[in-house]
Amino acid sequence: MVEIDGMKLVQTRAILNYIAEKYNLYGNDIKQRALIDMYSEGAWDLGEMIWMMPWKCTDPKEREKETTMIIEKATDRYFPVFEKVLKDHGQDFLVGNQLSRADIQLLETILATEELKADVLSKFPVLTAFKARISNIPNIKKFLQPGSQRRPPPDAETVAEGFRIFD
Numbered sequence: 001m002v003e004i005d006g007m008k009l010v011q012t013r014a015i016l017n018y019i020a021e022k023y024n025l026y027g028n029d030i031k032q033r034a035l036i037d038m039y040s041e042g043a044w045d046l047g048e049m050i051w052m053m054p055w056k057c058t059d060p061k062e063r064e065k066e067t068t069m070i071i072e073k074a075t076d077r078y079f080p081v082f083e084k085v086l087k088d089h090g091q092d093f094l095v096g097n098q099l100s101r102a103d104i105q106l107l108e109t110i111l112a113t114e115e116l117k118a119d120v121l122s123k124f125p126v127l128t129a130f131k132a133r134i135s136n137i138p139n140i141k142k143f144l145q146p147g148s149q150r151r152p153p154p155d156a157e158t159v160a161e162g163f164r165i166f167d
Contacts, residue, residue: 016040020101027096035095039085039102046070046078047109050116067116074113079124082106086126092133099137107134111144 001008002015005022009015020026020036027033049070057063082094091097094106110131113120121128135144 016101016105025099025101025104027100032096032100036100036102039082039094040105042078042081043102043105043109046074047105047112049073050109050112070113071117071120074120075123078109079121079127082130083124083126086130092130099134103130103134104140107131107140 001010003009004018009018017026027036049066053063053066053070057066085094093099094102107130110121110127121131134140
């Protein structure tokens with residue numbers, strides 16, 4: 001839950017959309033918003049596989065197999081699409097040549113994927129440049145500094161510990 005502007009908002013995507021609209025990260029028209037939604041959901045689909053893994057895979061062998069599958073999907077399906085979008089329109093951002101929620105969602109998904117495999121972007125020079133560019137936006141750069149609120153996803157041991165309270 002997020003309390004903002006006198007409201008209590010729940011549901012992640014509703015919160016993200018509200019914040020994106022409030023801070024001009026949601027495009028200039030309905031067509032840009034549709035593209036932002038489409039790219040955000042694509043990044044979310046990949047990210048969700050990563051973020052759910054600690055709860056799905058507590059066995060190390062199972063986790064290794066799941067990690068391999070996620071990396072394959074990232075490099076064969078998701079990242080090639082984002083690479084092509086950025087390359088084809090030649091702009092710094094995914095939509096409208098201005099920072100949007102989609103850019104932030106994609107950056108977060110890239111960072112989460114790199115936590116599984118550090119060199120996952122090695123075959124994607126345009127995405128590598130995109131990551132560097134977005135990561136160096138002052139507020140984002142500050143957020144990504146060590147000690148910030150951003151934390152990597154929990155590992156299987158942390159998740160298992162959390163469930164022990166129910167034993």
